[in-house]
Amino acid sequence: MESKVRALELEVALDSERARLAALRKRHYHLAHAEEYDTTYTREKVLFIKQLLEKENRFKPSYIL
Numbered sequence: 476m477e478s479k480v481r482a483l484e485l486e487v488a489l490d491s492e493r494a495r496l497a498a499l500r501k502r503h504y505h506l507a508h509a510e511e512y513d514t515t516y517t518r519e520k521v522l523f524i525k526q527l528l529e530k531e532n533r534f535k536p537s538y539i540l
Contacts, residue, residue: 502524502528506524
């Protein structure tokens, strides 16, 4: 019984990490697209995105200014 509970806990954790990875990939895609096609991608926009990410409290990238 304990092993079934542990297996379910691990499945939930895996699903959570998959969702987090999907969100990270989505953000990266949008950032890459913006850098490639938007020449007005200013420091203010980067800071705004950083604030949004920190507000969500899911992912805090250290590489964003």
